[in-house]
Amino acid sequence: MSRRAWVEQVMGMPVSIHLRGPEVRGPEAERAVAAAYAELVRLDGLFSTYRPESPLSRRRRGDLAAGSDEPLFAEVEGLCAVAAERTGGAFTAWLPDDAGELRYDPTGLVKGWAVDRAARELTGLTATSWSVNAGGDVLVGRHHHVPPEGADAAPWRIGVEDPRDRTRMVAVVPLSTGAVATSGTAARGAHLYDPVAQQAVDRVGSMTVVADTLLWADIWATALFVGGDAAREAFARNAPGAQMFAA
């Protein structure tokens, strides 16, 4: 079984796509991977908060009326509301800007959502297993004829970094379909915000969540890292089937 890897810089981070299967060097694989990256680039163009000319930046400035022209804006706003509700407020799309003003910023949700969408391009590849690693958050899947278990399944082995000692992995998650997201403050300093305490989180460590979609794995990893017991209770209640572990 052959394996092939691509890496592109999208959304300010390296995004790698790996394929495994007998035809990963064929034109269909090439086309599907290009389509997946193209979808990520398109969604980044819509939702970038770094580029002042993006539709979302214009919307944030008030240059663009709510829901005026882009149906995906309404979808993402709806998901942000659902995420805030399900996590008991531990997830928020309302983040303080440099001046301390709370502003709508769905970036934390858009990444997982966009990868879930882009990966649809890969699911039709015959006899192929695929993985997408977007800056440390991972989504894997397979063609529906590839068995999820057994000798032919060959699940992806996803190592989770030890946030205190990166010479080590705290766990290896074998997964043939699903998502693994890790949130933490290990090396980048405080970049996560606790909306309940209204302050940045600066504790060291990480939280990893395994779920069906990267959207929800990522939302819960962040919510559980910044949130306390309430977030864990919300997870137990509202995330059936998902798994978490702290490191």
Added chain:
Amino acid sequence: MRRIAVWLLGTVTVLVLLFSYHTSTSSRFAPSQAAVAGRDATDDAPDLPESGTFDGDPVVTRFGVVQVRITVADGRIASVEALQVPNRDRHDVLINERAVPILNAEAVEAQSAQVDLVSGATITSQGYTLSLQSAIDRAGA
């Protein structure tokens, strides 16, 4: 009441407990014994040549370009050298002084643990891992 799967990991002892734990809510997330025994398992190791040096792709991260070179001896990664690391300002230098030697060790560990992908919270590390992955891919091509 449904059991919440929360693990505080940090030591190998706790890790072994994790791998012997079977959740009642989902069978899909079942960290395998092979992770503990990873250093012994060689069945699905990447097919690396006997020896040689291979450069990874330069990977652009938010902090700058990361590129690594691996040296393969006896079919295993013997060492990893950083060809390019971000050093635009003092903060980056501080990150790199700490990160690069650690990541060198991680690369060799990742090889022995046979990990396909790495989930983590750091972007510079990710750039390094991706560059490492591309070097491994090139060595196996």
